[in-house]
Each structure stands twice: as C-alpha cells, then as structure tokens.
Amino acid sequence: MKYESQKIALAYMGVALGLFLIQVVMGLVIGWIYVSPNFLSELLPFNIGRMLHTNALVVWLITGFFGAAYFLVPEEAEREIHSVKLAYLQLIIMVVGTLGAVITYTFNLFEGNILLGKEGREFLEQPLWVKAGIVVAALMFLYNVTMTVLKGRKTAITNILLLGLWGLALLFLFAFYNPSNLALDKQYWWYVVHLWVEGVWELIMASILAYLMLKLTGVDREVVEKWLYVIVAAALFSGILGTGHHYYWIGTPAYWQWIGSIFSSLEIIPFFAMMAFAFVMVWKGRRDHPNKAALLWSLGCATLAFFGAGVWGFLHTLHGVNYYTHGTQITAAHGHLAFFGAYVSLNLAIMSYAMPIMRGRDPYNQVLNMASFWLMAGGMTFMTFTLTFAGTVQTHMQRVLGDGFMDVQEQLWVFYVMRFGSGVAVVLGAALFIYALAMPRREVIAAGAPAE
Ligand code: HEM
Numbered sequence: 293m294k295y296e297s298q299k300i301a302l303a304y305m306g307v308a309l310g311l312f313l314i315q316v317v318m319g320l321v322i323g324w325i326y327v328s329p330n331f332l333s334e335l336l337p338f339n340i341g342r343m344l345h346t347n348a349l350v351v352w353l354i355t356g357f358f359g360a361a362y363f364l365v366p367e368e369a370e371r372e373i374h375s376v377k378l379a380y381l382q383l384i385i386m387v388v389g390t391l392g393a394v395i396t397y398t399f400n401l402f403e404g405n406i407l408l409g410k411e412g413r414e415f416l417e418q419p420l421w422v423k424a425g426i427v428v429a430a431l432m433f434l435y436n437v438t439m440t441v442l443k444g445r446k447t448a449i450t451n452i453l454l455l456g457l458w459g460l461a462l463l464f465l466f467a468f469y470n471p472s473n474l475a476l477d478k479q480y481w482w483y484v485v486h487l488w489v490e491g492v493w494e495l496i497m498a499s500i501l502a503y504l505m506l507k508l509t510g511v512d513r514e515v516v517e518k519w520l521y522v523i524v525a526a527a528l529f530s531g532i533l534g535t536g537h538h539y540y541w542i543g544t545p546a547y548w549q550w551i552g553s554i555f556s557s558l559e560i561i562p563f564f565a566m567m568a569f570a571f572v573m574v575w576k577g578r579r580d581h582p583n584k585a586a587l588l589w590s591l592g593c594a595t596l597a598f599f600g601a602g603v604w605g606f607l608h609t610l611h612g613v614n615y616y617t618h619g620t621q622i623t624a625a626h627g628h629l630a631f632f633g634a635y636v637s638l639n640l641a642i643m644s645y646a647m648p649i650m651r652g653r654d655p656y657n658q659v660l661n662m663a664s665f666w667l668m669a670g671g672m673t674f675m676t677f678t679l680t681f682a683g684t685v686q687t688h689m690q691r692v693l694g695d696g697f698m699d700v701q702e703q704l705w706v707f708y709v710m711r712f713g714s715g716v717a718v719v720l721g722a723a724l725f726i727y728a729l730a731m732p733r734r735e736v737i738a739a740g741a742p743a744e
C-alpha cells in the first residue's frame with residue numbers, strides 16, 4: 293500500500309461483503325418460497341424478501357464501488373484522499389440508511405408515510421429519508437474524491453471512474469421524481485435502473501478493469517487508455533438510446549420500438565470490447581503477477597458480463613421477441629447473470645486484489661479464493677440456464693398458448709427446485725470467498741514473484 297488513506301477501502305469492502313452475504317442468503321429464502329410457496333408467508337412475505345434481496349444487491353455493489361475508488365484514486369492521483377474523516381462519516385451515513393431501510397421493509401413500518409414509509413417502486417423502494425441520506429453520502433464522496441483528483445495527477449482511469457460515479461449520483465436524483473401517471477413513472481424509473489447498469493456503471497466497470505489490467509498484466513498505460521476510450525464511447529452511444537428496450541409496452545410512442553431494438557442491440561459491443569480488452573491485455577502483458585485470484589475474477593467478470601448482459605440481453609431485446617418474453621423468467625435469467633457477471637464479479641475482483649495489500653498479506657488463500665470463483669460462477673451459470681428453460685416454457689405456455697399464469701407456474705416447479713440448488717452453490721461460494729479474504733494466509737507466495 294503506497295498511501296495510508298487507501299485503507300479507507302477496507303471498511304467499505306468489509307461492509308459490502310457483509311451485505312453480499314445477506315443478499316444471497318435472502319435469495320435462497322425467496323428461492324425456497326418458489327419451491328414451497330407458504331414458507332415464511334406470515335413472518336417474511338415474498339415481496340419483502342425480494343426487496344431485501346435486490347436492495348442489498350444494489351447497496352453493496354455501490355458500497356464496493358466507493359471502496360474501489362478510495363483504494364485506487366490515491367494511487368492514480370499520487371496523493372492521499374482529501375479528507376479521511378469525511379470518508380468514514382460517509383460510510384456511517386450509508387450504514388445507518390441501510391439499516392433504516394432494512395428495518396422499515398422487514399417490519400413494514402410507517403406504511404403510507406411519505407417521509408418514513410417505503411415507496412413501493414422496484415429497486416427504489418427506500419423510504420424518502422434514506423434516499424436523502426444516499427444523496428448526502430454521494431455528495432460527500434464526490435467532493436472528497438474529486439478534490440483528491442483535482443489536486444493530484446489526472447489519468448484516464450480516474451477521469452472515467454469519476455464520470456461514472458458523478459453519473460451514478462446525478463441519475464439517482466430521478467428516484468425522487470415519482471409522477472402519478474404510470475407511463476411517466478416508468479419512463480423516469482428506467483433513467484435510474486437502466487441508465488445505471490447499461491450506462492454510467494459501465495464506465496465504472498471499464499475504469500476499474502483497466503486499473504486491474506494495468507496492475508496485473510503490466511501493459512503500458514497508453515494502450516489501456518486507448519481501449520478505455522473506445523469502450524466508453526461505445527457504451528454511451530448504445531446505452532443511452534438503448535433505454536428504449538424498456539419503452540415497448542408502457543405507453544410511450546411507437547418509434548421506441550425501433551430505437552430500442554437497434555441501439556440496445558449495439559449494447560453488446562462495449563461488453564464484447566471489455567472482454568476482448570481483458571484477454572488481449574493478459575496476452576500482451578509482460579508481468580506475471582502473483583495474485584492469480586484477482587486475475588481470474590477480472591477475466592471471469594469480463595466474460596460473464598459479455599454473456600449475461602450482452603448475449604442474454606440481446607436474447608430478448610428485439611421488440612418482436614420481447615413482445616412474448618417480457619417479464620418472464622427469461623428476464624430473471626438475464627438479470628441474474630448480467631448483475632453477477634458485470635458488477636458482482638467486478639467488485640470481487642478488485643477486493644481480491646486490494647484486500648491482501650491493505651492487510652499486508654499479499655496475496656494469500658488464493659486456492660480457496662479461486663475455488664469460490666468456480667463455485668459462484670458455476671452456480672450462477674447453472675441458475676441462468678435453469679431460468680432460461682423455465683422462461684422458454686413459460687413464454688410458450690403463457691404467451692403463445694394463452695394458459696393462465698398460476699397454471700404455468702405449477703409446470704415450472706422442477707426448474708425452481710434446480711434454481712434453489714444452484715443458489716446453494718452460490719451461497720457456499722460467497723461464504724468461501726469471505727473466508728478466503730478474512731482468514732490468515734495458509735500458503736507460501738510463489739517463489740521470486742514480486743508482491744506488488
Ligand atoms: C450489466 C448490464 C446489465 C444488467 C445488470 C442488466 C440487468 C437487468 C435487469 C435486472 C432487468 C430486469 C428489470 C426489471 O424489469 O425489473 C433487465 C431487463 C432487461 N434487460 Fe438488462 N441488464 C444489463 C444489460 C443489458 C443489455 C446489454 C441488454 C441488451 C442487449 C439488456 C436487455 C434487457 C431487456 C430487453 C430487458 C427487459 C426484459 C423484459 O422486458 O422483461 N440488458 N436487465
């Protein structure tokens with residue numbers, strides 16, 4: 293570790309991993325409700341569990357991004373973080389907000405209260421006061437990191453990371469706009485949900501991957517930067533108008549059918565480019581970095597993101613196809629592999645790289661870490677296939693033959709059992725990952741390999 297303030301990231305990554313575990317365990321709970329529908333129906337209804345699962349996901353991913361930024365910005369800017377105190381205060385606000393949201397959801401407190409009660413929009417259910425807290429935390433973060441970068445060395449990696457993080461915060465402001473017209477509500481809702489994962493988060497992904505490639509493969513910075521600019525341009529060119537693939541059936545004008553189909557099909561390009569980038573860098577790289585686990589996660593991230601977001605996204609993005617598959621298990625299959633491949637793996641990659649450095653035991657427990665990669669990646673891939681089969685049967689029975697929703701669900705039971713099984717593998721993998729990072733090293737560093 294070159295700068296003392298990089299250690300802030302340790303606290304962020306720790307909180308993120310705790311929420312990650314809660315997220316996947318909650319996935320198991322709601323996965324079991326699909327198998328046995330009355331499970332916990334009085335104590336923790338499905339809708340509440342689902343909310344905890346998806347919200348924990350988004351919150352821990354963002355916490356991880358903040359941690360990644362606190363780790364890599366000092367190194368890139370070649371100076372300490374502007375204010376260490378502010379960074380910890382920001383984390384405290386985020387933890388309080390998260391606890392507030394969890395307690396409000398779980399006990400369904402303050403129902404209907406505009407300030408204190410949950411808002412009932414998927415992914416944006418947080419009570420208004422929590423949303424305000426998120427904005428305050430985001431402003432503190434942006435101020436802190438931007439000041440650091442402005443006073444220090446400016447690199448393409450930090451510029452694009454900051455652009456992504458500013459975009460993340462500014463787009464979140466649309467979460468406050470909740471028009472009563474349902475079509476308008478949905479139109480702006482996607483500004484957050486879609487423009488995040490298929491827009492500004494891609495910039496965050498590209499810059500963190502670029503940083504990892506720079507460190508792990510020893511390729512020249514100029515080469516990394518050229519790729520970075522191409523990826524970012526492709527992501528924004530396709531992703532912004534690609535929002536149209538959510539505007540097919542919500543009452544927006546018909547031209548979205550074409551705009552959405554064409555531009556969202558192009559969204560496969562940046563994901564393909566990121567995969568090509570990662571592999572070309574490893575191929576061209578001169579450095580044999582000892583942290584193989586971080587490299588595995590980086591390559592796994594680029595590959596699974598290409599399949600989950602790119603291929604599984606394209607699968608149902610043309611309006612003629614989406615007409616049949618909209619809101620079926622096909623969507624869930626895609627949602628899982630895309631989020632896991634792109635943003636879960638990205639976080640786990642930078643954690644695998646940064647945590648050993650921050651804890652001064654560089655690198656360690658790699659075999660366990662890599663085993664956890666295969667468990668999680670295998671589990672998520674199996675889950676994706678199961679849900680894709682379920683979604684295909686569902687689409688045919690429900691949308692082509694016109695069978696009733698609940699009758700079709702009964703036919704899908706066996707797929708839900710398999711989804712639960714793959715979910716168990718994912719949860720075991722997550723626990724193993726945390727164990728590998730938290731426990732003392734068990735193995736000796738490969739002889740002769742430099743630690744940094
Ligand atoms: C990492 C990037 C991505 C993530 C994390 C992601 C995640 C998701 C999620 C969670 C949903 C479900 C939203 C909901 O209705 O609640 C969704 C829907 C959708 N995604 Fe993605 N996605 C990504 C990239 C893409 C790409 C690149 C494409 C197209 C090539 C795509 C096409 C779609 C379509 C068409 C839907 C709507 C499905 C429906 O009509 O039910 N996605 N995505």
Ligand code: HEM
Pocket residue numbers: 315316319320321322323324326342345346349623624625627628631632636711712714715716718719
């Ligand atoms: C890191 C891994 C995981 C990620 C990134 C993830 C992500 C997501 C996302 C984005 C959704 C919303 C999907 C949509 O609207 O289409 C969702 C829902 C869900 N997830 Fe996960 N999840 C993960 C792990 C799990 C696990 C281990 C299980 C256990 C079986 C699980 C079971 C479910 C269930 C049952 C739903 C509700 C689907 C529905 O409403 O029909 N997830 N998850």
Ligand SMILES: [Fe+2]
Pocket residue numbers: 486490534535537538
């Ligand atoms: Fe989208």
